[in-house]
Amino acid sequence: MPPVIEAHGLGIRFSRNRKHSPSLRRLLFGRREDVGRSEFWAVKDVSFEVGEGEAVGLVGANGHGKSTLLKLIAGVLVPDTGRVVVRGGVAPLIELTGGFEGELTARENVYLAGGLHGLTKEQVDERFDSIIEFAEIEEFVDTPFRHFSSGMKVRLGFAVVTTLDEPIVLVDEVLAVGDKKFRQKCYARLDEMLGSGRTLFMVSHGEADLKRFCTRGLYIRRGELITDGPIEKAIDDYNDFQGTS
Amino acid sequence: MVTRLLDVAAQRRILSLLVLRDIKLRYSGTVLGYLWTLIEPLSLAAVYWLVFTVIMGARNLGEQPYLLFLLVGMLPWNWFSSAASAGCKSLTAEAKIVRSANVPREIWVVRVVISKMLEFMFAWPIIVLLALLYRHGVHWQIVFVPVAMVLQFAICLGVALILAPLSVLVEDVQRVVRIVLRIGMYLTPIIYGINDVSTRGGSAAKFAALNPFSGIICLYRAGFWPDQEAPLVLFVTSVIAAVLLLVAGLAVFRKLEGPVLKEI
Numbered sequence: 001m002p003p004v005i006e007a008h009g010l011g012i013r014f015s016r017n018r019k020h021s022p023s024l025r026r027l028l029f030g031r032r033e034d035v036g037r038s039e040f041w042a043v044k045d046v047s048f049e050v051g052e053g054e055a056v057g058l059v060g061a062n063g064h065g066k067s068t069l070l071k072l073i074a075g076v077l078v079p080d081t082g083r084v085v086v087r088g089g090v091a092p093l094i095e096l097t098g099g100f101e102g103e104l105t106a107r108e109n110v111y112l113a114g115g116l117h118g119l120t121k122e123q124v125d126e127r128f129d130s131i132i133e134f135a136e137i138e139e140f141v142d143t144p145f146r147h148f149s150s151g152m153k154v155r156l157g158f159a160v161v162t163t164l165d166e167p168i169v170l171v172d173e174v175l176a177v178g179d180k181k182f183r184q185k186c187y188a189r190l191d192e193m194l195g196s197g198r199t200l201f202m203v204s205h206g207e208a209d210l211k212r213f214c215t216r217g218l219y220i221r222r223g224e225l226i227t228d229g230p231i232e233k234a235i236d237d238y239n240d241f242q243g244t245s
Numbered sequence: 246m247v248t249r250l251l252d253v254a255a256q257r258r259i260l261s262l263l264v265l266r267d268i269k270l271r272y273s274g275t276v277l278g279y280l281w282t283l284i285e286p287l288s289l290a291a292v293y294w295l296v297f298t299v300i301m302g303a304r305n306l307g308e309q310p311y312l313l314f315l316l317v318g319m320l321p322w323n324w325f326s327s328a329a330s331a332g333c334k335s336l337t338a339e340a341k342i343v344r345s346a347n348v349p350r351e352i353w354v355v356r357v358v359i360s361k362m363l364e365f366m367f368a369w370p371i372i373v374l375l376a377l378l379y380r381h382g383v384h385w386q387i388v389f390v391p392v393a394m395v396l397q398f399a400i401c402l403g404v405a406l407i408l409a410p411l412s413v414l415v416e417d418v419q420r421v422v423r424i425v426l427r428i429g430m431y432l433t434p435i436i437y438g439i440n441d442v443s444t445r446g447g448s449a450a451k452f453a454a455l456n457p458f459s460g461i462i463c464l465y466r467a468g469f470w471p472d473q474e475a476p477l478v479l480f481v482t483s484v485i486a487a488v489l490l491l492v493a494g495l496a497v498f499r500k501l502e503g504p505v506l507k508e509i
Contacts, residue, residue, distance in 0.1 A: 075347035
């Protein structure tokens with residue numbers, strides 16, 4: 001069976017400051033591999049494969065490319081070098097409130113966000129009550145989204161994305177949100193999803209979370225893949241490096 | 246390139262969801278709601294009518310009834326100009342959604358062009374109403390209207406696909422667009438007719454022929470005033486411009502997609 005996620009020489013660069021952003025002429029007519037002076041590689045030449053049902057944790061310091069790599073896999077960033085192949089749909093727990101519109105009510109937003117993630121109207125109908133119940137916003141179903149507290153917004157986002165049937169789940173630090181009670185619910189929901197044989201790819205700073213959910217670990221430093229092995233090994237390598245520097 | 250358009254077409258469920266949301270947002274916030282779609286162009290047309298025929302006394306400008314003549318030209322232009330300016334903002338205004346949804350990114354631009362097209366279509370009752378009020382007859386050339394719409398859709402989409410990524414990368418683009426649109430309106434036969442320029446001949450006529458929008462406006466008007474039927478050269482210019490702009494738009498968008506996603 002082919003791997004569900006394949007990254008080959010994946011790389012993306014950003015410019016360090018706005019003033020020196022690459023010129024339009026180069027963007028339009030240059031080759032993708034050209035590098036400007038003030039640019040740096042956020043992810044550089046990263047290759048790995050993830051098989052079906054694996055649970056992979058991504059480890060590394062802030063600003064070393066973890067979230068960027070996750071976004072490349074989610075297809076919301078386009079790599080400058082290499083390519084990423086994802087076989088199967090993705091449920092992205094990234095920027096949870098991204099698909100929501102402040103002016104619309106929670107109900108309208110659930111249909112909109114569900115639709116953006118590939119659900120049909122009937123599928124949203126079916127899941128609507130359980131989404132609202134999970135997010136604990138029963139009284140505010142017809143309230144404009146902009147009146148929601150930030151906690152309520154994130155809960156609703158989490159509830160919508162975790163209701164998707166996609167076989168690949170991407171998680172970016174979202175377990176750190178919400179109060180303790182809701183966090184417990186999130187853990188339970190993730191456990192439930194993983195139990196049904198889905199592939200997990202997760203970014204987190206919480207060692208406990210990583211060890212709890214993941215079996216395999218990738219350690220990224222300055223955008224480059226340093227370790228690919230058991231999660232404990234990746235975490236140890238990361239801690240060792242943090243200790244020495 | 247064509248496959249990207251097919252990808253967008255495959256996502257038409259999402260597209261219709263987004264367009265419906267636009268329409269809902271557009272009409273839900275105001276007291277008069279839909280009526281604004283009629284009031285805005287009507288009031289602007291009234292101003293032009295006042296300035297040109299009453300104050301400046303240009304009796305033989307365009308065709309009669311002048312108010313109807315103006316509106317048949319202005320409504321398509323509004324579609325184009327609002328699609329161009331909203332196209333500039335189509336990626337930045339929705340940055341959060343664009344950043345988090347893995348759909349063919351062209352969808353955000355297509356969506357704006359369709360929304361503006363629907364607003365254009367919703368405004369047609371004014372034209373019908375005025376035609377009835379003035380008892381102005383309609384000729385067989387009215388069948389050109391859908392042709393004009395197809396051509397205009399391609400032009401709007403092509404222009405918006407170029408402007409959307411450019412204005413993310415270079416903020417000045419929006420200001421340039423605003424000025425060009427204002428000038429463009431006067432260089433297109435909207436407050437005047439195609440015959441007003443071509444009878445004067447010379448370079449003015451040639452310039453009108455270069456403007457791909459002239460042919461389109463003529464197509465809209467021919468059903469009401471067969472005299473306004475475009476010379477073939479204008480029509481051909483419009484078709485060529487539509488194809489070129491659409492191809493260029495798709496190519497530019499594709500090329501700039503990566504850099505744009507980093508910026509927003």
